[in-house]
Amino acid sequence: MSQRSFAVAWTGASGAVYGLRLVEALSDAGHQVHLMISEPARRVLLHEEGMKVADPPDLGSMFEHPARIHYHHSKAVEAAPASGSADIEAVILCPCSMGTLGRVAHGYSSGLIERAADVALKEGRKLILVPRETPLSLIHLENMSALARAGAILLPAMPGFYHRPESMEDLVRFVVAKILHRLGVETSWHKAWTGPEPDWEEART
Numbered sequence: 001m002s003q004r005s006f007a008v009a010w011t012g013a014s015g016a017v018y019g020l021r022l023v024e025a026l027s028d029a030g031h032q033v034h035l036m037i038s039e040p041a042r043r044v045l046l047h048e049e050g051m052k053v054a055d056p057p058d059l060g061s062m063f064e065h066p067a068r069i070h071y072h073h074s075k076a077v078e079a080a081p082a083s084g085s086a087d088i089e090a091v092i093l094c095p096c097s098m099g100t101l102g103r104v105a106h107g108y109s110s111g112l113i114e115r116a117a118d119v120a121l122k123e124g125r126k127l128i129l130v131p132r133e134t135p136l137s138l139i140h141l142e143n144m145s146a147l148a149r150a151g152a153i154l155l156p157a158m159p160g161f162y163h164r165p166e167s168m169e170d171l172v173r174f175v176v177a178k179i180l181h182r183l184g185v186e187t188s189w190h191k192a193w194t195g196p197e198p199d200w201e202e203a204r205t
């Protein structure tokens with residue numbers, strides 16, 4: 001297995017668990033992860049997961065492979081993800097708030113997270129945004145549309161139900177598997193749809 005390098009930002013949208021699972025999955029798969037956390041993301045982590053994430057975080061207590069995770073403060077614009085020459089294959093904003101999404105859509109690189117995304121777009125690195133908001137305003141939609149035109153992948157935190165999830169964890173894994181699939185990272189969480197169950201036609205009638 002060859003080791004790859006990714007940058008992941010947790011921002012202040014709901015769904016902190018998606019970001020946690022993504023970093024776990026990438027580091028468990030043997031890859032290096034540059035981790036950035038916005039200040040609002042820390043608040044959401046506390047609300048949703050009861051996790052008080054220090055600055056810098058105690059990676060050893062959070063992850064099984066802390067040596068593979070490189071934390072950068074969200075204002076550290078001199079950190080590796082800010083540079084086009086860094087050995088970083090893709091940048092993933094997960095979850096992605098509408099605030100961060102709007103700033104990236106307008107090239108407003110006020111901190112490391114927006115800068116990393118901006119660099120990904122200019123360097124042709126893969127940029128995946130995992131927005132979560134509902135309902136969506138025209139401003140949100142136009143910002144997403146601008147990003148899609150610029151080459152970003154908009155992968156909203158919208159779990160599907162056709163695999164018949166049995167738990168919240170199944171729903172979380174559904175979304176994270178979609179991200180891993182787009183990154184070409186193998187995972188048992190991704191289940192290719194091969195058509196309906198054999199009893200489907202019967203149930204329909």
Ligand SMILES: Cc1cc2nc3c(=O)[nH]c(=O)nc-3n(C[C@H](O)[C@H](O)[C@H](O)COP(=O)(O)O)c2cc1C
Pocket residue numbers: 010011012013014015038039040041043044047096097098099100101132133
């Ligand atoms: C508990 C909680 C849940 C939130 N959920 C969302 C959300 O789902 N989507 C969103 O765009 N903003 C959400 N917000 C608001 C953002 O955190 C806020 O706009 C913040 O300024 C975004 O900053 P950031 O983009 O730098 O992380 C939430 C805030 C809190 C405290």
